[in-house]
Amino acid sequence: MAVSAAKSRLKVIVIGAGPAGLCTATALRQEGHRVTVLERRRDTQPHGHAxxxxxxxxxxxxxxxxxxxxxxxxxxEAGALRWWSYKGTKPFAAPAASPSERRFQTDRPSVQKVLHELAVANxxxxxFGRTVQAIEDVxxxxxxxxxxxxxxxxxLIIAADGIKSATRKIIFPTQHVDPIPLRESIFLTSAPVSQLAQDARLAPWLESATKHGTLGPDRxxxxxxxxxxxxxxxxxxxxxxxxxxxxxNWNTPADVGLLRTRFSDFNAITRAFLEHVRHAEKWQMARGAELATWRSxxxxIVLLGDAAHAMLPHAAQGLSQGIEDALSLARMLRWTTKSGVDIPTVTKAWVNLRKPRADIFMKQSTSNANxxxxxxxxxxxxxxxxxRQMGSRPPPDLSGVEMDMSANQRTPQFLKWARDYDVVLESERAMENVLSGL
Ligand SMILES: Cc1cc2nc3c(=O)[nH]c(=O)nc-3n(C[C@H](O)[C@H](O)[C@H](O)COP(=O)(O)OP(=O)(O)OC[C@H]3O[C@@H](n4cnc5c(N)ncnc54)[C@H](O)[C@@H]3O)c2cc1C
Structure with missing residues (x-):
């Protein structure tokens, strides 16, 4: 690694104004760097769901x-998740949510709007309207x-250009890095609660601060x-x-009739909801290829967000990992300005820190779907x-538990690592380790 005179401000280009790119841009601006975001669309992309x-x-x-x-x-308000069988008339388990876990339960269009406004304000x-087509890794x-x-x-170039990242193909020209299309599709629907409330059959799904998961074969x-x-x-x-x-693209219109037929053996509450659905979008699922590294x-040049670790949504971690990527990279780059550590050393330490964590959530999202x-x-x-057993116990007390990323995913040690991990603190530790190895 090289250490040189500390640089005061870096010139950074972020490719892609999706949520991960915008979050990165804001984090870097708040560190004082000059940031340009290049987005191929004419505006921020407003599509998406919960x-x-x-x-x-x-x-x-x-x-x-x-x-x-x-x-x-x-x-x-993010409440507890209640579990139903596709044949059931009431939930078979209702685990309590842990009061200490803070989540933002929101939706992609709102996230995009918030992060766009923050990037502009900072x-x-x-x-916009800039499609990146060629990159030279000099x-x-x-x-x-x-x-x-x-x-x-x-x-530094940060490619947050999504699951179909062109940058990934450019920086790894001899590797198979295309996303892998899957047989899975997700149909996204929504309806106003005020309208649904007129239908008594739907009352359990409308109780405030509750989420519901209904499990059936293949669906x-x-x-x-x-x-x-x-x-x-x-x-x-x-x-x-x-x-x-x-x-x-995340916005292909779906055939609502086909959706009703495909879920016609599900319980009455699911079928009742589908009677209210007028419009649905279909997302054909894919996942990212396994990469050896995220840097050129x-x-x-680094990959970040879905460009680096596109995963199925069944661990609800895709964007959360993109946010962790953004805040950690911005923090680690501080060492270029305060200690003169060179950028390749920082990006190496960043990939070493981030990739093992994101890889685990990639695997978890696939296994949850199965x-x-x-x-x-x-x-x-x-x-x-x-x-059912989980639902009959209070949420585990994780206060004295040690984090363990290699533990079984249902253990308190793994839960602690998934939920209580402090990526900024870990970033600082990683850079201190780099410096102490000098
Ligand atoms: C059904 C579903 C539910 C989900 N639920 C959750 C959840 O609960 N929690 C969670 O954390 N995550 C969730 N996710 C995942 C989350 O939506 C994604 O991880 C996130 O949107 C990825 O953001 P990104 O900025 O990395 O990529 P994208 O949102 O794909 O943005 C990439 C941007 O790059 C631009 N771009 C691409 N190529 C170029 C180019 N050559 N030049 C310039 N610009 C370019 C694109 O136009 C786009 O604006 C879910 C995903 C799905 C499908």
Whole structure:
């Protein structure tokens, strides 16, 4: 590693004004760096559905001035998740939510709006209608070109260009890094609670601060309140169809009739809700390829957010990991200014810190989908029994528990690591370790 005279401000280009890119831009501006965001669309992308920002990402956002207040204003109370069988007339388990876990239960359009406003307020330069087409990974000053032929240079390029990241293909030209399309599709629906409240059959789903998971063979349904007085319901069809190419646009209209047919063997409450649905969007699922690293050969181009670790949504961690990426990278780059550590050394330490954590959530999101869509039979009965037992106990007290990322995912040690992890503190420790190894 190299240490040179401390730099005061870095020139950083962020590719992509999705939530991860915008969060990164704001975090870097708050550290005093010059930041330009290049986004191929003409405006920020307003599509999406219910989304939870998990406790560890909420903790990280304490370091982004203005974020907590803004997210509070677009969040609803996050309560307990009640579990139903697709054949059941009432929940079979209702584990209590732990009072110490703070989440932002919100939705993607609101997240996008909040992070866009923060990036603008903090002075990031946002350039829309710029599609990045070519990148040159030269030491010291990597360069890129947009489709219109504009050239930009920077000390560091951060590619937050989503699941179909073009940067990923450019910096790893000989590796198979395309996203992997899956048979799973998710149908996203929502309806105003005021309208649904007229239908007594839906009362259990409308109780305040409750979320509901309904498990059936090959399919499951998640319902939760959303900002703006809406109930958001996601219909997950794990074995929907042979996948086409990865879309990555998140707004394909779905056939509501087909959705009703596919879930016609689900319980009365699910079918009642579907009677109210007039419009649905279909997201064909894909996941990111396993990458060996998230940085280019020079160490001055990094992948971040879904570009680095696109995962299924069933651990509700995709964006939360993007937020952790953003706040940790911004904090670690402080060492370039305060101690003169060079950028490639920082990005190496950052990937070493971040990738193992995101990799675990990638695996967890796939395994959750498998477990929640088991066919009727002994495995499904054992799963339901475990959930029932969890529901009969108070939430685990994690105060004296040691974090363990390698522990089984249902243990308090793993839960502690998933929820109470402090990515900014860990970033500081990682950089202190780098310095002590000099
Ligand atoms: C159904 C569902 C539910 C989810 N629920 C949760 C949840 O509860 N909690 C959670 O944490 N996460 C959740 N996620 C995941 C979350 O939505 C994503 O992880 C997040 O949106 C990714 O943000 P991003 O900024 O990395 O990528 P994106 O949102 O994909 O943004 C990438 C941006 O880059 C731009 N771009 C692409 N290529 C170029 C180019 N060449 N030049 C310039 N710009 C470019 C794109 O236009 C886009 O604006 C969910 C996802 C799904 C599908």
């Amino acid at each position: 989304l939870v920002i998990q406790p560890a990402a909420v903790r990280a956002l304490q370091h982004l001035k203005g974020a907590h207040k803004a997210f509070d204003s677009v969040s609803v 002075g990031a330069q946002l350039l 030491a010291e000053k990597p360069r890129l070109w947009t489709a219109d032929g504009e050239m930009f240079t920077a000390d 499951f349904v998640l319902s939760r309140p959303m900002h703006g007085g809406l109930l958001g319901v996601q219909f997950i069809d794990v074995d929907h169809a042979d996948p086409g190419p990865v879309d990555g 050969a020079s160490g001055r 477990v929640w869509s088991l066919p009727d039979g002994p495995e499904q009965e054992a799963r339901d029994e475990k959930i």
